[in-house]
Amino acid sequence: QTAGPIKGALESLQCRWRSIDITGHSLGGAMSVLAAFDLARAGFHLRNIYTFGSPRVGDGTFAAAVRDVVHVPIYRVTRADDPFPLMPLVDMGFVHVGTEVYYASYARYGPRFCHGEDNSCSLSNLARLASNVYNCVSPTRSMWRCGHLMYMHNLKHGLMSSRSCGERYLMEEQEEEDNTKREQDSDNTEGNGNSNGEEEAKNDGFRHSLFFP
Numbered sequence: 001q002t003a004g005p006i007k008g009a010l011e012s013l014q015c016r017w018r019s020i021d022i023t024g025h026s027l028g029g030a031m032s033v034l035a036a037f038d039l040a041r042a043g044f045h046l047r048n049i050y051t052f053g054s055p056r057v058g059d060g061t062f063a064a065a066v067r068d069v070v071h072v073p074i075y076r077v078t079r080a081d082d083p084f085p086l087m088p089l090v091d092m093g094f095v096h097v098g099t100e101v102y103y104a105s106y107a108r109y110g111p112r113f114c115h116g117e118d119n120s121c122s123l124s125n126l127a128r129l130a131s132n133v134y135n136c137v138s139p140t141r142s143m144w145r146c147g148h149l150m151y152m153h154n155l156k157h158g159l160m161s162s163r164s165c166g167e168r169y170l171m172e173e174q175e176e177e178d179n180t181k182r183e184q185d186s187d188n189t190e191g192n193g194n195s196n197g198e199e200e201a202k203n204d205g206f207r208h209s210l211f212f213p
Contacts, residue, residue, distance in 0.1 A: 018045065019047035020039065020044055022036050032051050037065070037069055051098075053082050053148050056087065056096050057097070058094065060095050063097045074099065076096060079151070081146075081150075082150075083136065095116070096116065096117060099115055100121045
């Protein structure tokens, strides 16, 4: 139901002959693969597909069809503590497509690149599947222990979740209100010296260092 409007929007932006990158996290990652397959068949010019924590999308027949139609790199980023790229199980007939970019630990150690279903990447954590799922779904566990929500953690605020996006939106709204209030206060106190302005600048810097490290 959404494919038609998305294609129409891309057409209106004259994107058919431009390079398109597609990305998504979790279910959005799975939908990115489906979108790449659909858009490539429709003649759009794709460049790269990036997914984060994507589950498997289809079986071997589907994976082969994607390889035949999508002639650009598909990079699927995974983590050792994220259980969702391991589902649905290979034993159920599902397989991944593209190149896996696997982080066994912190990002500073760099990733391992694997093609297809490789036991040296995320498949090596199959024995930890139940405990990793528990860390993500149990109400008694902190969500900060869920690897599925920790992608690009050093580049963003909060977890990889819709709640974090909402918190960031509210925080930006509050910051805009604060800026407006400071401008009004500055207009009202103009000519009273620089001490208040210096103190406000100091507090503003602290606010930014707190929320946007």
